[in-house]
Amino acid sequence: MQTIEQLEQQFGIPGSLNFSMGPSECVMINIDTPFAKARITTQGAQILSYRAADALHDLLFLSHLTRYGNRRAIRGGVPICWPWFGVDPSGSGRPAHGFARIRVWDVTDVQQTESGGIVLTLNLTPDPVDEKLWRCAYSLEMKIEISEQLKLSLTTKNLDSECFVISQALHTYFAVGDIHKTQVRGLDNHHYLDKVENFREKLQQGEIHFRGEVDRVYLDSSDNLFIEDTEWSRRIVVESAGSNTTIVWNPWDRVTSLKDMTDDAYQYFVCVESANAANDSISLAPGESHTLSACYRIMPLS
Numbered sequence: 001m002q003t004i005e006q007l008e009q010q011f012g013i014p015g016s017l018n019f020s021m022g023p024s025e026c027v028m029i030n031i032d033t034p035f036a037k038a039r040i041t042t043q044g045a046q047i048l049s050y051r052a053a054d055a056l057h058d059l060l061f062l063s064h065l066t067r068y069g070n071r072r073a074i075r076g077g078v079p080i081c082w083p084w085f086g087v088d089p090s091g092s093g094r095p096a097h098g099f100a101r102i103r104v105w106d107v108t109d110v111q112q113t114e115s116g117g118i119v120l121t122l123n124l125t126p127d128p129v130d131e132k133l134w135r136c137a138y139s140l141e142m143k144i145e146i147s148e149q150l151k152l153s154l155t156t157k158n159l160d161s162e163c164f165v166i167s168q169a170l171h172t173y174f175a176v177g178d179i180h181k182t183q184v185r186g187l188d189n190h191h192y193l194d195k196v197e198n199f200r201e202k203l204q205q206g207e208i209h210f211r212g213e214v215d216r217v218y219l220d221s222s223d224n225l226f227i228e229d230t231e232w233s234r235r236i237v238v239e240s241a242g243s244n245t246t247i248v249w250n251p252w253d254r255v256t257s258l259k260d261m262t263d264d265a266y267q268y269f270v271c272v273e274s275a276n277a278a279n280d281s282i283s284l285a286p287g288e289s290h291t292l293s294a295c296y297r298i299m300p301l302s
């Protein structure tokens, strides 16, 4: 495992990027650019915070009660669900949303852009500890660009001699001022699987409002999405590529069953996840690769 000293020596940029030890020995990457401040942990290559220089609020929600540490899922920011999204598709009791979010990733590259942004690369490679969970050889790379936008891209490469199938998601927890005053636009007229009603297929009409638990897998959704938050007067633009599925999730009163969130936490976030899931799972032949990416921008709500 890379130590703080090694990381600092190899990748630190005085004044712009440093490494520190967070709770439960999670390595934190602290970034300060002219555009935004951000915090990322090598646990799950998870972005925990992104706050634009002139912004009053973080783009991302992070639970006060989240737990940290090896093989624990962090509640908030941008968890990476990989190599499967949701419950174990084989039904054999493997962890929900795969194992990428509970593993420590390696930092492999840091670049500063001409305008002062930062591009960070983290990699995950097979580890004997996960052999029982996933036998295929792969490489997984996450690139995170911190600039006036937050850009993410997750590339899976099949290094095996056999084909394999993945589903995946960038399970982003967007912070909102008040979920009651939030709507998601861009999914009008799209079919979705309603997980709250045992995956019944339904048709979205108009924008999504939140008045109770929402847990939906939108199919064939590749257009830009807009999270409009009147409490904070901001619109978040979500632009995805390599993805035809969007998950929209808010647990509402089911939050009380989640030990790593306070009972009122559901009021302050919505998950809008760029994904490949359901009929959009990705099959990769040996040597093939696939990139799932997302770009987030904040605009004033006029």
Ligand SMILES: O=P(O)(O)OC[C@H]1O[C@@H](O)[C@H](O)[C@@H](O)[C@@H]1O
Pocket (backbone or CB within 6 Å): 073, 086, 096, 097, 171, 195, 215, 216, 247, 249, 273
């Ligand atoms: O508690 P977890 O494993 O992080 O999952 C949170 C939620 O993640 C969403 O993506 C799923 O659609 C929900 O069904 C799930 O409850």
